[in-house]
Amino acid sequence: MKSKLLVLPALLGLSAPVLAGCGGSGGSGSDSSAIVVGSTDSIVVSKDNPSPLDPATSYDAATWNILSNTFQMLLRLPRSGTTPQPDAAESCAFSDTKSETYRCKLRAGLKFSNGDALTSEDVKFSFDRMLKIKSDLGPVSLLSGLKKVETQGDQEVIFDLKASDATFPYKLATPAGAIVDSQVYQADKPYEGLKLVGSGPYKLDSFTQGDKAVLSKNDNYHGNVVMKNSGIEIKFFDDSAKMKNALADGSVDVVGGSSAFKPAQITALQAGKVKDVTLTEASGxxxxxxxxxxxxxxxxxxxxxxxxxxxxxxxxxxxxxxxxxxxxxxxxxxxxxxxxxxxxxxxxxxxxxxxxxxxxxxxxxxxxxxxxxxxxxxxxxxxxxxxxxxxxxxxxxxxxxxxxxxxxxxxxxxxxxxxxxxxxxxxxxxxxxxxxxxxxxxxxxxxxxxxxxxxxxxxxxxxxxxxxxxxxxxxxxxxxxxxxxxxxxxxxxxxxxKGYVAARDGITGVEWLINSSSTTQYWELGHGVTG
Missing domain, CATH: 3.10.105.10 (Dipeptide-binding Protein; Domain 3)
Structure with a gap:
């Protein structure tokens, strides 16, 4: 087991992370098998939360890690850095000097994972829906400064704000700005169950409560993410010790997040007690x-x-x-x-x-x-x-x-x-x-x-x-x-x-897994040499 230090460059003004030996440049890894990610997150359907994977009703780190990988936003945080970059959008900018009107032009040919076309009307529908459902459990508070959303044609969206808000582009880069399919989601009701339809890098193939979630590459995705793997399997554990054992025996490839392991388990990893596993520490x-x-x-x-x-x-x-x-x-x-x-x-x-x-x-x-x-x-x-x-x-x-x-x-x-x-x-x-x-x-x-x-x-x-x-x-x-x-x-x-990522040798892209908002970017993980 090896230990490395990763410093989030966005927060410290650096241009690249301080991390050595995690693979050189190149294309996708040679192994096309899904990468297995261990997690102790609890994502369940319950009376109190019947729609845990609906962007309008979910506002916690566990679900946002999945939503950020399966839904597309107009903007997305880059591989490193804090300035949002276009994803579903081709371009976005404030069109006034007071930062009260924000315009985005969509990329051409956008589609949801089910093949439905994604247009400006879907974007407007998604924001109007978030405000209409107004779930106590959702991120609607992030959109409290939004006055209205308008469209011009199929590819332009205009956001009118109640007051100046230079942080609005950042909010669009979160699942609060997730674009949902207006042909699938209802305008005034949450989408119940452990299912979703998005246009992000991955599509959700299955979700078995308490067991695993299977994500595969969304061939309809059209954005700025470069995929380094063909799929992700998120394996859920009710005991972090069992997850650590799974990492040790190779049935899990990667474990990441500040609360994935308990302190004693982290110190064991730091001490080199798990063979063929590298622990990366990030600024949290x-x-x-x-x-x-x-x-x-x-x-x-x-x-x-x-x-x-x-x-x-x-x-x-x-x-x-x-x-x-x-x-x-x-x-x-x-x-x-x-x-x-x-x-x-x-x-x-x-x-x-x-x-x-x-x-x-x-x-x-x-x-x-x-x-x-x-x-x-x-x-x-x-x-x-x-x-x-x-x-x-x-x-x-x-x-x-x-x-x-x-x-x-x-x-x-x-x-x-x-x-x-x-x-x-x-x-x-x-x-x-x-x-x-x-x-x-x-x-x-x-x-x-x-x-x-x-x-x-x-x-x-x-x-x-x-x-x-x-x-x-x-x-x-x-x-x-x-x-x-x-x-x-x-x-x-x-x-x-302190953010920690534990990965078995041969897994690349670990240094890019957690972005500057502590969200996982599964597409960065690969087998073999990637860049």
């Missing part, structure tokens, strides 16, 4: 936050939330629970993203039981404060271990009496949106690598429906940053927004991921 853009429902009496007093922030020792959490496979995070915006500022550390300093006790005493709050912390977990997640650590840490201070509650993965987000939890943890994989996408989803677009609001962020700072296409000019305003979040404390940032 995923984050972990502790959220508060500030309408709940147990956490409504700001002093309670401040005291928790003053007690949490991120260094011991990342060292002891995560074995340094994640990094401490002191801001809603992670390190590596332009505009990052350590606002929580600047305001609350090092962990201090004395300071937390004084905060509660000064506010006249009796201790111990009783709180329930709710979490969800999957086979590769350490959310359970994190929850136990949090409980012990807060209770050991004598200032809190924390109880734990575990909720099923598929119903967790819906219950969080419904205000069922007082205090809970969630990870965040960015839609696009910009500070905007770590703030707006929770404070402005507010897809979690948090009671917290900030007029300064929503009415002044965020609109001002969205009016500026030169993102280097937004650093000061984003710093101010991070300070406001730290001061008002509707959430506490805890850690940011």
């Amino acid at each position: 853009t995923e984050t972990r936050y502790l959220f508060f429902n500030t309408k709940d009496a147990s956490v409504a007093p700001k002093a309670v939330r401040v005291a928790i922030a003053q007690l949490i020792n991120r260094s011991t959490l990342t060292r002891d629970t995560f074995q340094r496979t994640v990094d401490p995070l002191y801001s809603i915006v992670p390190q590596g993203i332009a505009g990052h500022k350590n606002s929580f550390y600047n305001l609350y300093g090092d962990p201090s039981q004395a300071h937390a006790a004084k905060t509660l005493s000064d506010a006249g709050i009796s201790t111990p404060v009783k709180i329930t912390y709710t979490y969800r977990t999957t086979a590769g997640s350490s959310a359970g271990e994190e929850a136990v650590w949090l409980q012990k840490s807060l209770n050991a201070s004598g200032l809190f009496d924390v109880s734990l509650k575990k909720v099923a993965y598929d119903s967790f987000v819906g219950n969080a949106i419904g205000g069922k939890f007082a205090f809970y943890g969630l990870g965040w994989a960015p839609d696009f690598p910009d500070a905007d996408n770590y703030i707006a989803p929770f404070i402005s677009e507010n897809f979690l429906d948090l009671p917290y609001k900030s007029n300064e962020i929503n009415n002044t700072l965020l609109p001002r940053t969205r009016a500026d296409a030169d993102r280097s000019n937004t650093v000061t305003d984003f710093g101010s927004m991070q300070d406001i979040v730290a001061r008002d404390i509707p959430l506490i940032p805890v850690w940011q991921s």
